[in-house]
Amino acid sequence: MSAAAAEAAPRPLNLVAELTYRCPLRCPYCSNPTNLRDFPDALSSADWARVFREAAALGCVHVGLTGGEPSARRDLPEIVAAAANADLYSHLVTAAMPLSSAGLAQLKERGLRSVQISVQDAEPGSSDEIAGAVSFARKCELARTAKQLALPLTLNVVLHRRNLGRVREIIRLARELGADRLELANAQYHGWALANRAALLPSRAQIEDAARVVAAESRSAAKPEILFVLPDYFRDRPKPCMGGWARTHIVVAPDGRALPCHNAAQLPLEFWNVREKSLAACWEESPGMRAFRGEAWMREPCRSCPERVRDFGGCRCQAFALTGHAANADPACSLSPDHARITASHQEPARAELRYRERTA
């Protein structure tokens, strides 16, 4: 197969619509860029409607409405309706603030298909402390509303040193709230989380204990479906980040830039903006999207590695952040010459205080 054929743009399935980076929470592992002030809300609801139509035409079937906090936008109902009009399956990712129960009911009327609510811990005080805002009670209330509205409900909890010991309680909370799915998402150390790594990175024993609890609890009941992926910091192999660079997901950031993942704007690459070009052009032709599509860009040890088809060389953003070159193997891989940058972090002295993201809503 020629390199050109290998790099042809595949059909994307999933549009991640980052409607705004504003958020009333201040979680110290936020996946938004640390320079989030450089990303204004540049797209109107009419712009988003066009992006949704173009995404559907490209082959997307699913849109994740996320942020920041998507309900920080007052025009969220129009945006949800636009997703339904484009025949996209819409999934709202919310911190439950400022969204109210009545607001969620309205979104369902406008065509919202499912909702994911984040909780920071099973214990209210700790959850509020990590969120940097009093929010736990509201989150539980909105989860109950979602069930009353018969909206499929996912509960998402980012795991780290401070809450890994309460995985059992978190699963119990998810059951109490009637969640269909529980995402136990081990913190990924990019951006804010990387800045807080010394305060968040758990011990191997904590991860292993949690994995055992999850395995036992998953066997004991069908609901919720529990998703728990061992974090790449504790494995010898990288994760297949985004299912491969610019392969199945398009992220559109609040400023309109079309990206292959949440963090890619941090890389020294040129991405195009949906305000200036069609989504199809951004996806298929922008230099940034093309940069790591396929395998032609790979260096050793990835280039000759039989596992490259499974993990795609791991995460480009992590390679860039820890080695300075986005085309290097993800240092999470034990075959990477830079693997010590991951393993050394396990010896770092723990830090107690958290560096919160700034308040933006």
Next chain:
Amino acid sequence: MRAASSSARVDPGALERRLHALLDERYHDKHPFNLRMHAGALRPDELRRWVRNRYYYQTRIPIKDGVILAKSEDREFRRSWIRRITDHDGDARHEGGLELWLKLADAVGLDRREVASLRNVLPGVRRACDAYVELVTGSDLLASVAASLTESRAGALLGLRAAAFEKHYGWIAPEGLAYFRSRTEQAPRDAAEGMAYVLAHASSPADAERCVAALAKKCEILWALLDAVEWGGTKPRLARSAQLRAGEGMVVLPERAVRLTGSGREILGACDGSRSVEEVAASMRSRHPDAENVERDCYEFLEQMQKLGVIEAPA
């Protein structure tokens, strides 16, 4: 062994009590499907499903006993144990358990050729039965024999079953019950032989633990077999959270999309909540009378779709 091991010998009485306590707790006589069977609550289609699927278990018994035979260096042991194989396979003078089971199939109104073809065996049943053969294959002789000790409850269970069939399921001809009667006598004898072997040969605490673990695994296997039989009667329908995009041959869920192949679309189309898993497979068979593995492919597809949350199959 050194003298220190004398303090760690196995008390046969204590081991026997542990094995019985385990059976009290986990033997499948308490499985909801068995409770319903013996209370007379099963519909004919449910009984047929059980007879059809349980036949696969019956076919595995002589195979696992062959594996056990091959593990023994002791002529006396083999001379005795080999009887279990002829009990099921039969010989010149006696019909074996497998033939008697097919007579049960006749009596409940199944086509014995269909049953013997194993083509409608549900995948969970197949997995459970294969797991038994694997357990025996991967264990030493002692643990393999311990796994067979569920026999010590089979005599009572089958006596109860024969009586329940006569009382509640009068539509089944009495000739069909010969299997239960034959096993009511064979099982206690087999169980006594197995228990005596285990108690005589479990000499260290580690041996005892392995025996308990093997019997626990066997109980799990019998339980899983009935779970799988029950699954065959559930009526799958598209999950509430799923959106079927027929044009693209895709199902979209809150956080995943599943691409369907040609027959996948057809099978999913038949999952309207009114047909059982078995009936969906039968409808696929009637549409594709000459295709191979239609039922098996259908069952496996439905299992996978349920795991992915595409379909819900309330009991």
